[in-house]
Amino acid sequence: MMDLDWASMVGFVGTACIIGAYAYLTYEDNPNPFILHGTNLTGAALLTVSLVVHTNWPSLVLEGFWAAIAIWGLAKALRGRRKNG
Template structure:
């Protein structure tokens, strides 16, 4: 695997980990760990998509990261 593959793999893993932890009830979707896993994961997956120039996932992961960033700002405002 290349460095780009690893960046994408780790990013997607973080997104899936956040989802899994939420589904099994370990963290809520408003928990800081959930928000940060999604933000960092989506940013890494977006970067990997940029590096391979794959626009569908650039758009998907960029929007995912922006929504996560919005959630982070709301979290900080409320805590």
């Protein structure tokens, strides 16, 4: 069995964040967008760290889009909070 280095472990934590966010979205009838998109952004950032060390260009591009969508979702939630605030 191959030992996992720190970058792979960081990547696994990122994967857990993204899977957890998707499970949260599926489980909750009215999910908190800050939890959902914040967890997705954290996961994308952690996976990006792993992918910079162990470069996989298609996955790195995917994480860039994943992070951008999460940032968009957070911005949308902030605008909604200010509008209703």
